[in-house]
Amino acid sequence: EYISTGELAELMGVDVSEVISTLFNAGMIVSINQRLDADTIQFVADEFGYEVEFITDYNELEIEIPEDRPEDLQPRAPIVTVMGHVDHGKTSLLDYIRNTNVVAGEAGGITQHIGAYHVELPDGRHITFLDTPGHEAFTAMRARGAKVTDIVILVVAADDGVMPQTIEAINHAKAAGVPIVVAITKIDKPEANPQRVMQQLAENGVLVEQYGGQVQCALVSAKTGEGIDDLLEKVLLEAELHELKANPDRPAVGTIIESRVEKGRGNVATVLVQNGTLRVGDPFVAGVTSGRVRAMFDERGNRVEVAGPTIPVLVLGFDELPEVGDQFVVVPDEKEARAIAQKRQQIRREQMLRKQRRISLDEISRRMAQGDRLKELNLIIKGDVAGSVEALSDALLKLSTDEVAVSIIHSGVGAITESDVMLASASNAIIVGFQVRPTSSARQLAEREHVDIRLYSVIYQAIEDVRDALEGLLSPEK
Numbered sequence: 001e002y003i004s005t006g007e008l009a010e011l012m013g014v015d016v017s018e019v020i021s022t023l024f025n026a027g028m029i030v031s032i033n034q035r036l037d038a039d040t041i042q043f044v045a046d047e048f049g050y051e052v053e054f055i056t057d058y059n060e061l062e063i064e065i066p067e068d069r070p071e072d073l074q075p076r077a078p079i080v081t082v083m084g085h086v087d088h089g090k091t092s093l094l095d096y097i098r099n100t101n102v103v104a105g106e107a108g109g110i111t112q113h114i115g116a117y118h119v120e121l122p123d124g125r126h127i128t129f130l131d132t133p134g135h136e137a138f139t140a141m142r143a144r145g146a147k148v149t150d151i152v153i154l155v156v157a158a159d160d161g162v163m164p165q166t167i168e169a170i171n172h173a174k175a176a177g178v179p180i181v182v183a184i185t186k187i188d189k190p191e192a193n194p195q196r197v198m199q200q201l202a203e204n205g206v207l208v209e210q211y212g213g214q215v216q217c218a219l220v221s222a223k224t225g226e227g228i229d230d231l232l233e234k235v236l237l238e239a240e241l242h243e244l245k246a247n248p249d250r251p252a253v254g255t256i257i258e259s260r261v262e263k264g265r266g267n268v269a270t271v272l273v274q275n276g277t278l279r280v281g282d283p284f285v286a287g288v289t290s291g292r293v294r295a296m297f298d299e300r301g302n303r304v305e306v307a308g309p310t311i312p313v314l315v316l317g318f319d320e321l322p323e324v325g326d327q328f329v330v331v332p333d334e335k336e337a338r339a340i341a342q343k344r345q346q347i348r349r350e351q352m353l354r355k356q357r358r359i360s361l362d363e364i365s366r367r368m369a370q371g372d373r374l375k376e377l378n379l380i381i382k383g384d385v386a387g388s389v390e391a392l393s394d395a396l397l398k399l400s401t402d403e404v405a406v407s408i409i410h411s412g413v414g415a416i417t418e419s420d421v422m423l424a425s426a427s428n429a430i431i432v433g434f435q436v437r438p439t440s441s442a443r444q445l446a447e448r449e450h451v452d453i454r455l456y457s458v459i460y461q462a463i464e465d466v467r468d469a470l471e472g473l474l475s476p477e478k
């Protein structure tokens, strides 16, 4: 037994009386609050043209995490992800910061990449960096429901300027609502032209301070180290604006950043503690697995006994390998941890309805026809040439009505990629392709993630379909 008749109707965006009468016609009498079994849900979903999807969001099941009282909250370090075009210097920047800001007393061990690292600046302030640069990992986590990053450092090479992946990174950060701090890198190079980069950024909707905007921007070199203190200062300033807080005096809650099987150690995973304090011996649940913290290590291989908010630690003691993006929660005892994990596994096996369906154009049309309220339609536009992308984007934006705001969260020239699909999945967007096709990996991912990709070779047809959908007139694709 899963959700109630009323909840099912709400999930599908139909009137509950319709669901009740459909079941009545099939010989079943149900009430609004009655919980329905899997077969009944399947039957109703079929009748209303819905697919029953597999739940992947088991993180929320069986555990309720209590809210903190405001008086228990203390300022915490920001968690930062570095994004930007390939070869623009993301890794070099991360390495430079890591190597020049050693936490005192912890030097010695060889640095291991555990997926995140934490630095203490000379003045005692802290920053945590996620060590997997790029927007792919960032958006994959977000699609899994994990929100880890507070601030994005957008890296743009001063000698190369804004490139396609720079724009992707901007749009992924914006779609997630995460503030950006710009790092214009490689300023030591003779051909560096930071002014041009700032102008290109402005053209792409990122107005840096030097250009009269709100976005902080530092000029840096990972080769000479110039400007990096300034960059970190700006990151901390941005963090202050957002008053990041956590409660160190509670059982830990965090996210799995990496996981692997290690010889002699078994299942290990990096946990980024986001709230509370994690201690050796703590029993925990992580996704559909559980365990007890047998040992913890920092990224220099030193054993640690406790890890507070924003500290990443390599944890030993998982019964099974957790998945990246899984939520990690400390619970009162190991038996309970195991019971919760088993329950989650069982539920996952039984395949429950997912809470939120990904949107499709057909579904929008159906909902609009029923007079349902849809506030926004997120689109990703890909086309064969810049001119057609622009023309299509302009025309689609004009379809916004008082009720539905059409918003284009990303657009670009070229095939529809996995990155586009992940962004669509994380932002509940529809992808519109004009004279382009998805790559085969993107197509597979779209199927798994239930992302609607609409392909057109005539601009007018694309516009008409979206307009029809918004008016509730689109006839479903077969």
Ligand code: GDP
Pocket: 084, 085, 086, 087, 088, 089, 090, 091, 092, 093, 133, 185, 186, 187, 188, 189, 220, 221, 222, 223, 224
């Ligand atoms: P990523 O793909 O964005 O991670 O870029 P990398 O950090 O791997 O850097 C790409 C190349 O640019 C490498 O050859 C780096 O040595 C070089 N590079 C990175 N940062 C700088 C810099 O500030 N100055 C100079 N001169 N070269 C840099």
